Amino acid sequence: MNSSHLTAMLQQVYEHDPNYPALLQAQVSRYQEALTAFRLAFGPGPVYIYRAPGRVNLIGEHTDYNHGFVLPMALEKDILLLARPRTDGRVILRNIEPARFSERSFTLSASIRPGPVGDWANYVKGPAQALVRLLGIERGMDALVVGRVPFGVPIGAGLSSSSALTVVSAMALLDLNHGSMPPVEFAHFCAQAEWYVGTRGGVMDHFTSVLGRRGHALFLDCRPMGEPPTQYRTEWVPLPQQYSILVCDSGKRRANTLSDYNVRVAECKIGVALLQRRWPAVTHLRDVTPERMGFAPANLDAFLAEHLPEEADFAALRHLGLSPAFLESLAADHRLSPTQTFRVRARCRHVIRENQRVIDSAAALRVSDGRRFGGYMRESHQSLRDDYAASCAEVDALVELLAGRPEVLGARLTGAGWGGCVVALLEAGAGTGFMAELAERYRERTGLPLEWFAGRAAAGVNGWKHIAEL
Numbered sequence: 001m002n003s004s005h006l007t008a009m010l011q012q013v014y015e016h017d018p019n020y021p022a023l024l025q026a027q028v029s030r031y032q033e034a035l036t037a038f039r040l041a042f043g044p045g046p047v048y049i050y051r052a053p054g055r056v057n058l059i060g061e062h063t064d065y066n067h068g069f070v071l072p073m074a075l076e077k078d079i080l081l082l083a084r085p086r087t088d089g090r091v092i093l094r095n096i097e098p099a100r101f102s103e104r105s106f107t108l109s110a111s112i113r114p115g116p117v118g119d120w121a122n123y124v125k126g127p128a129q130a131l132v133r134l135l136g137i138e139r140g141m142d143a144l145v146v147g148r149v150p151f152g153v154p155i156g157a158g159l160s161s162s163s164a165l166t167v168v169s170a171m172a173l174l175d176l177n178h179g180s181m182p183p184v185e186f187a188h189f190c191a192q193a194e195w196y197v198g199t200r201g202g203v204m205d206h207f208t209s210v211l212g213r214r215g216h217a218l219f220l221d222c223r224p225m226g227e228p229p230t231q232y233r234t235e236w237v238p239l240p241q242q243y244s245i246l247v248c249d250s251g252k253r254r255a256n257t258l259s260d261y262n263v264r265v266a267e268c269k270i271g272v273a274l275l276q277r278r279w280p281a282v283t284h285l286r287d288v289t290p291e292r293m294g295f296a297p298a299n300l301d302a303f304l305a306e307h308l309p310e311e312a313d314f315a316a317l318r319h320l321g322l323s324p325a326f327l328e329s330l331a332a333d334h335r336l337s338p339t340q341t342f343r344v345r346a347r348c349r350h351v352i353r354e355n356q357r358v359i360d361s362a363a364a365l366r367v368s369d370g371r372r373f374g375g376y377m378r379e380s381h382q383s384l385r386d387d388y389a390a391s392c393a394e395v396d397a398l399v400e401l402l403a404g405r406p407e408v409l410g411a412r413l414t415g416a417g418w419g420g421c422v423v424a425l426l427e428a429g430a431g432t433g434f435m436a437e438l439a440e441r442y443r444e445r446t447g448l449p450l451e452w453f454a455g456r457a458a459a460g461v462n463g464w465k466h467i468a469e470l
């Protein structure tokens with residue numbers, strides 16, 4: 001392998017990490033091990049390496065699919081895909097952890113049959129099918145996926161391992177078929193391609209993985225603008241050097257996140273449909289602002305109480321005037337149970353307030369005001385816990401323990417929720433020495449082990465590709 005080229009590529013990603021060059025050495029070994037595994041699986045010859053990072057969202061949760069605002073950053077943790085083009089349309093997928101993710105294969109077509117819900121190959125099938133539909137790609141690949149921790153993105157932790165796999169697969173298949181797309185278009189494409197797996201997720205994860213910048217958070221306005229190719233408003237906000245970001249994994253994983261998530265998306269759409277009766281121009285919760293609807297910001301509760309039910313089932317929603325056709329397609333799109341009840345008012349309150357918090361947080365970050373930023377993080381968590389019901393006892397316990405530390409300016413659930421990670425903002429110069437004791441207390445309370453790492457804003461995909469000869 002031409003390791004000097006690889007080293008140069010890796011340098012771009014890791015040279016600002018305080019553990020560089022030891023980290024660089026560890027990464028080179030990781031890549032070498034992956035190349036050896038690829039050779040064993042598929043034989044000698046040229047191989048392309050692609051990487052896509054996970055992300056941590058600093059603030060702006062469950063706002064993206066409401067055309068709102070988010071403030072995430074890409075992480076150094078990533079997913080690698082080693083690939084070699086095939087002459088036919090087969091895609092052969094192996095994994096560096098075969099006991100956990102056994103081999104899969106499928107043929108490129110405009111209608112690829114998904115595996116069972118949660119199957120790892122679905123995150124490759126989604127972009128593959130979308131690329132066939134969009135560009136008619138025909139060339140498959142032999143591929144090895146490498147996502148093992150600590151360098152990989154942990155699974156189900158709210159750090160977007162699934163979107164990183166979607167992005168890296170899309171990039172590989174596009175590139176091996178001699179295609180290319182401008183970054184924003186590509187991120188938008190990947191977000192839609194992932195709907196294949198059954199979620200109705202937003203664009204945040206893919207945009208961060210594709211557009212991430214070292215040392216910066218991405219302030220993203222998730223409202224698409226204009227006719228295709230769709231554009232988005234993006235701003236890279238430098239992260240002030242004096243603060244640091246800590247990511248703590250609660251160790252809690254919940255099985256039915258996908259259905260909880262879809263119910264939340266549906267609850268937001270119900271809120272919009274109800275408000276549309278009076279304000280037809282409202283297409284997403286992003287449009288619900290004091291200026292537009294004519295209420296004082298302090299009167300949001302009263303406004304919502306007047307226009308949205310606290311709780312409603314399908315019968316009640318029909319009674320409120322929502323059409324059976326709308327409700328049927330909502331139920332089908334989001335795989336809703338006929339007995340589902342919806343807490344419409346509280347869900348909408350979270351999204352409306354969270355949007356404002358993201359705008360305010362970005363402003364705080366621009367002037368390096370970590371204290372103010374930390375305050376918004378605390379509010380965000382309370383809102384996710386109480387209004388959006390997207391937290392859980394373990395994550396709440398972790399946030400509470402972190403909040404009790406003088407080094408911590410703010411802490412909140414990050415990602416979809418119902419388990420996974422907490423992101424915290426640390427005071428200038430604070431180390432993580434206090435974490436060992438905190439982990440002990442966390443284990444006493446929950447019985448779960450706590451893992452943590454320093455969140456460093458890393459570069460996104462940006463055309464990252466390395467070619468090796470085996």
Ligand code: GLA
Pocket residue numbers: 060061062063064065160201202203204205415416417
């Ligand atoms: C998941 C989705 C994102 C976003 C978050 C919640 O990570 O993939 O699009 O909706 O949940 O903020």
